Amino acid sequence: MTFHLLAVDDEADFRASLAMLFELEGFKVTLASHGQEALSLFDAGLQPHVVLLDQRMPGLTGTEVLQRLRKKGRSTPAILVSATLDADKLAAEYGFEGYVRKPCGLDELVQTVRRLLPESAEGT
Amino acid sequence: MRFYQHAPQPDLNQVRAAWRQFVERGNEEPLPVRPHILRAWARSARAGCNPLLPRADVLTAPDTVALLHQEKHLIDIATPFMIALSRAAAGERHAAMLADGTGRLLKVIGDQETVADENFPRAGSLLSEAAAGANGVGTTLAEGGYVDLVGPEHFIEGFHAYTCQGAPLVGPSNVPIGVLSTSVRRLETATKLRDILFCASESAECELLSSWLSESLLPKRALEAALEALRQDVVQRIAMARLQLELAAKQIAAGADATTTVRAAQQLSQKFRRQAAMWRNLVGDEPSSPEPIALGDLMQDFVELLETEARVASVKLVWVRDDQFFVLDDIRALSQRLLERFLSAMHIAAPQSDIGITLARSSNQAVITLSAVSQSGEALPYTCSAPILK
Numbered sequence: 001m002t003f004h005l006l007a008v009d010d011e012a013d014f015r016a017s018l019a020m021l022f023e024l025e026g027f028k029v030t031l032a033s034h035g036q037e038a039l040s041l042f043d044a045g046l047q048p049h050v051v052l053l054d055q056r057m058p059g060l061t062g063t064e065v066l067q068r069l070r071k072k073g074r075s076t077p078a079i080l081v082s083a084t085l086d087a088d089k090l091a092a093e094y095g096f097e098g099y100v101r102k103p104c105g106l107d108e109l110v111q112t113v114r115r116l117l118p119e120s121a122e123g124t
Numbered sequence: 125m126r127f128y129q130h131a132p133q134p135d136l137n138q139v140r141a142a143w144r145q146f147v148e149r150g151n152e153e154p155l156p157v158r159p160h161i162l163r164a165w166a167r168s169a170r171a172g173c174n175p176l177l178p179r180a181d182v183l184t185a186p187d188t189v190a191l192l193h194q195e196k197h198l199i200d201i202a203t204p205f206m207i208a209l210s211r212a213a214a215g216e217r218h219a220a221m222l223a224d225g226t227g228r229l230l231k232v233i234g235d236q237e238t239v240a241d242e243n244f245p246r247a248g249s250l251l252s253e254a255a256a257g258a259n260g261v262g263t264t265l266a267e268g269g270y271v272d273l274v275g276p277e278h279f280i281e282g283f284h285a286y287t288c289q290g291a292p293l294v295g296p297s298n299v300p301i302g303v304l305s306t307s308v309r310r311l312e313t314a315t316k317l318r319d320i321l322f323c324a325s326e327s328a329e330c331e332l333l334s335s336w337l338s339e340s341l342l343p344k345r346a347l348e349a350a351l352e353a354l355r356q357d358v359v360q361r362i363a364m365a366r367l368q369l370e371l372a373a374k375q376i377a378a379g380a381d382a383t384t385t386v387r388a389a390q391q392l393s394q395k396f397r398r399q400a401a402m403w404r405n406l407v408g409d410e411p412s413s414p415e416p417i418a419l420g421d422l423m424q425d426f427v428e429l430l431e432t433e434a435r436v437a438s439v440k441l442v443w444v445r446d447d448q449f450f451v452l453d454d455i456r457a458l459s460q461r462l463l464e465r466f467l468s469a470m471h472i473a474a475p476q477s478d479i480g481i482t483l484a485r486s487s488n489q490a491v492i493t494l495s496a497v498s499q500s501g502e503a504l505p506y507t508c509s510a511p512i513l514k
Contacts, residue, residue: 010432010435010436011360011364011432013364013368013388013392014360014363014364014367017364017367017368017371018367020371021367021370021371021374024371024374056353056356056357056432056436057436058435058436058437058438059438082356083355083356083357083359083360083363084352084356085338085352102356102359102360102363103331103334103359103362103363103365103366104363104366105204105207105366105370106367106370106371107204107207
């Protein structure tokens with residue numbers, strides 16, 4: 001089964017690295033450069049298994065994107081990716097299913113994502 | 125590149141004969157070995173190292189546990205880069221090693237056969253030149269830069285089967301605090317790992333600096349939200365460098381050309397270093413002496429540092445680099461004044477507008493002007509001046 005990841009980050013290089021690394025891990029990866037784009041993708045029917053959300057982005061922050069997703073009834077597991085020192089508290093406060101503090105390694109990212117994957121899932 | 129020594133690879137038969145001659149008769153006549161090797165052999169001999177040793181000395185188990193506890197921070201930071209090195213060497217006999225600033229090994233990651241070899245160094249082994257002769261750890265520390273040693277270039281016979289290379293790890297206080305090293309059986313493998321070793325040591329140094337910025341400076345001064353946001357932007361650079369490095373390791377392991385990825389990681393690391401230095405100036409509260417400052421370079425660094433902040437604020441910093449000129453000022457005070465002006469301009473500027481940055485000089489003063497336009501259409505200049513260096 002191919003798992004589908006949505007990565008939302010305003011840094012183009014970071015997005016590109018995430019895409020290459022997760023594709024090497026066998027994931028299908030969709031990228032969004034800001035929160036509004038991510039919400040539009042969901043509205044268009046995207047159903048990723050996990051979403052990685054950067055916190056500091058133009059327009060909506062990662063926490064704001066998550067709040068809007070939950071209001072729309074989308075329960076896709078979300079991981080906060082942030083360089084803030086209290087990423088753990090922020091993630092808990094806003095109901096993220098996981099968090100990764102930058103700088104982070106591939107193993108940490110992949111393990112955090114894999115922990116949230118369903119044993120058997122179908123996505124688009 | 126910072127560590128690279130442009131030395132041709134040695135003729136191993138010549139080196140083996142030279143080693144035997146050096147061990148038996150000393151350095152009586154010119155020997156056909158590379159200069160850094162000859163220096164290392166001379167240091168090893170002067171320190172009384174026994175060239176016929178089969179292996180390095182190792183600490184007792186309790187002392188090793190105490191050492192690993194003491195160096196936990198360095199080990200935690202370096203481990204992901206050792207894993208990346210090990211990944212890049214996949215399928216080959218290899219070891220990625222971390223040592224402290226005295227040459228004491230802290231961690232070894234490698235293939236099962238190498239790590240299980242009882243003669244191979246392990247955590248607690250002392251690889252200083254005085255104890256273990258010329259080798260990829262001790263010689264790196266003694267030379268203060270990257271070195272490689274092929275087979276009989278090692279001083280002790282027990283290491284002649286290996287090709288080793290090492291790069292020093294310099295801490296946030298600019299003092300060498302360790303070595304990242306690889307040990308392999310084939311010269312081709314060492315060559316394949318060289319660029320990623322440079323990159324890994326650079327990235328590990330940046331992460332040490334990043335950790336120091338976060339942990340050591342925070343208690344000294346309560347950070348304003350803007351400074352914390354900037355710190356996160358700076359950390360983003362090293363986060364990207366690390367992902368690029370891990371990607372390069374995978375590419376190398378797959379036999380692909382990772383040159384572009386390694387270069388990208390190095391550029392991001394270097395950008396991180398510049399921005400980390402700027403951030404330290406912005407949060408530092410102890411006065412420093414006036415010094416010559418290249419104003420064009422400083423403005424360029426500011427524009428790069430504030431790139432994300434500007435994007436989040438939906439404004440564009442427009443800076444056309446012109447003449448370079450120097451001012452004489454306290455770099456911390458000038459940086460802090462400039463940041464205040466930049467933040468004010470970005471706060472007032474209308475979304476999607478440009479903030480123009482210009483430099484002008486009179487006989488005594490340089491004036492930096494940030495031209496913002498507010499949402500009501502009002503043009504608002506923010507200026508900052510500094511004395512011209514004469």
